[in-house]
Amino acid sequence: MDIKRIMSDPATSPIPGYVLYDPVDPFENHAGPFFWAELADGTHHFVLKAEKRHCNSHGIVHGGLLMTMIDLTLVITAKSKPREQLVTVSLNSEFVSSANRGDLIEARGELTRRTRSLAFVRGQVACGDRVLLTASAVLKPITPR
Numbered sequence: 001m002d003i004k005r006i007m008s009d010p011a012t013s014p015i016p017g018y019v020l021y022d023p024v025d026p027f028e029n030h031a032g033p034f035f036w037a038e039l040a041d042g043t044h045h046f047v048l049k050a051e052k053r054h055c056n057s058h059g060i061v062h063g064g065l066l067m068t069m070i071d072l073t074l075v076i077t078a079k080s081k082p083r084e085q086l087v088t089v090s091l092n093s094e095f096v097s098s099a100n101r102g103d104l105i106e107a108r109g110e111l112t113r114r115t116r117s118l119a120f121v122r123g124q125v126a127c128g129d130r131v132l133l134t135a136s137a138v139l140k141p142i143t144p145r
Contacts, residue, residue: 014049014104021046021076031068036076044076046107050099061099061132066125067091069107070135077109078119078139086119086139093135099127117141 013019013035020029021036028034034046046069048054056062070093075086099105109123118138125133 014047018047021072028068028072031065034069034072043108043110044073046073046076048105050101050103050105052101055101059100061101061103061105063095063133066095066099066105066133067093067135069105070109070123070125070133071137073107073109073125074121074123074135074137075139077111077123078114078121080114080141085142085144087142088137089118089140090138091135092137093133095133096131097127099132103127105132112136 012033015035015037018035018037020033022028032048034048036044036046039045048065048069050061054061054065071088071091074091075088078086105125105127107123107125109121111119111121113120118140120136120138122134122136124131124135
């Protein structure tokens with residue numbers, strides 16, 4: 001793939017061989033960072049090792065972090081070419097369970113339909129076999145300014 005990325009430091013990547021998806025995105029790297037790999041079946045897989053800073057005042061991983069992670073995952077899943085840019089038109093999510101500091105959080109998406117002007121995707125954020133969040137989104141390709 002022709003996506004600008006750097007190899008992650010093995011000390012910071014929760015899974016060997018995963019890379020920081022977009023090393024220049026200030027928000028995602030501050031919120032995460034989120035590490036990525038393209039799996040053998042062509043799907044995109046994102047992971048994050050939950051730290052204290054990812055947790056809310058109740059000591060559980062903040063829902064906003066999970067929504068940021070699924071939004072990133074769904075956008076990357078919907079891309080038809082590496083440099084394509086998409087914006088989120090609609091994001092619907094349901095929180096199913098919670099995660100804690102130290103948990104390995106994973107996200108995967110699935111493209112359900114793509115038209116010339118919109119992409120429809122769905123996905124999940126999980127911790128092991130436990131689903132944390134399910135989501136669906138409508139995304140729109142844009143022309144960079």
